[in-house]
Amino acid sequence: MVSPCRAANHFLADRFAVPGSVALSRKGRGENKMYLKQLQLGPMQNFVYLVGDDEAKKAVVIDPAWEVGRIFKTAEEDGMTLTGALVTHSHFDHTNGIAALLEKQDMPVYAHKKEAEFAKLGSPLLGDLGKHVKPVEGGDRLSVGKVEIEFVHTPGHTPGSQCFLVRNRLLSGDTLFIGGCGRCDLPGGDPEEMYKSLRSLSKLPSETVLYPGHDYGPAPVRPLSEEALENPYLKVQSMREFLGMVG
Numbered sequence: 002m003v004s005p006c007r008a009a010n011h012f013l014a015d016r017f018a019v020p021g022s023v024a025l026s027r028k029g030r031g032e033n034k035m036y037l038k039q040l041q042l043g044p045m046q047n048f049v050y051l052v053g054d055d056e057a058k059k060a061v062v063i064d065p066a067w068e069v070g071r072i073f074k075t076a077e078e079d080g081m082t083l084t085g086a087l088v089t090h091s092h093f094d095h096t097n098g099i100a101a102l103l104e105k106q107d108m109p110v111y112a113h114k115k116e117a118e119f120a121k122l123g124s125p126l127l128g129d130l131g132k133h134v135k136p137v138e139g140g141d142r143l144s145v146g147k148v149e150i151e152f153v154h155t156p157g158h159t160p161g162s163q164c165f166l167v168r169n170r171l172l173s174g175d176t177l178f179i180g181g182c183g184r185c186d187l188p189g190g191d192p193e194e195m196y197k198s199l200r201s202l203s204k205l206p207s208e209t210v211l212y213p214g215h216d217y218g219p220a221p222v223r224p225l226s227e228e229a230l231e232n233p234y235l236k237v238q239s240m241r242e243f244l245g246m247v248g
Contacts, residue, residue, distance in 0.1 A: 033147040035168055036060055036081060039212065039221060043067030045094045046216040050172055051076055052165075053084075054146025061085040061111075061145055063165065063172055064214060065098040072098070073105060084145065086110045089174025089214055090162040091119065092187075109135045111143065113154055116161020119189055139163065155202065157195025158183035164202070171225065172212045177202055179211065179218025182234040185247050196243040203235050 034055040042049050043066060051072070053060025060081040062072055065088075076083050085108045088096055099110060114136035137143075139154030151166040155176040162183070165172040175183035176198055185192040202225075209225040229235050237243045 035148050038075060040075060041216050047094055048214055048216060052167055053081060054148040057146030058082055059084050059146045061087055063087045064089055064095040065102045066095055067098060069098040069101040084108060087165060088112045090159045091116050103133060109133060111135045111137050113137055113161035113163045116159060119160045155198035157185055157191055157198045159189040169209050170212055171209050174214040177211060178213045178215060179220060179223050180232055181217060192244055192247045196240050199234055203229055
């Protein structure tokens with residue numbers, strides 16, 4: 002289902018969402034202000050994110066797709082320089098803007114090493130980027146100015162699906178949605194791996210806030226503590242129960 006594009010959102014550190022606000026994340030002791038912007042782009046209700054350091058004026062784009070011109074325009078209007086791209090996984094709706102992105106500005110593209118290998122088989126949008134792709138693994142960290150992004154490997158939707166942790170924000174791609182989880186029946190999908198990934202995410206600190214890869218739920222973001230109570234895929238108690246749910 003296609004819905005009208007939601008306006009770009011900024012978020013405060015001490016609240017899970019302030020739609021339409023121009024306020025930025027509150028600075029903690031010894032930390033630079035974090036820049037985090039959510040854009041809903043394209044016909045599949047994708048969320049594209051800009052994340053970075055608002056004092057250094059540097060940011061990366063997560064899952065560049067659909068409207069690359071709008072991505073650059075948003076960064077420019079906010080005075081941010083894009084220094085890289087991060088992909089949660091290689092599916093078309095999350096990567097179809099990479100070529101246009103690189104035509105406009107040369108930058109590294111960070112993908113999990115298993116996804117980079119998987120993409121060579123079925124996703125020319127990522128698999129043909131050659132030297133631009135920088136393979137990463139779970140636990141690796143990337144500094145954008147003084148804002149640090151942690152890569153979290155969460156296979157299940159695809160072999161190299163990954164999430165990004167940024168100061169208690171979880172940008173989850175197609176692994177975890179508001180009220181749901183990613184499909185496991187597409188090429189490279191694995192329901193047993195998805196169950197393990199979701200169990201791992203459910204153990205994150207209660208103050209973690211979920212930022213999904215699609216606008217499929219009742220809200221664009223939600224605290225993980227609430228998600229654990231509402232999302233049926235996080236409430237399951239066994240692998241057998243989960244496999245029964247996903248078929």
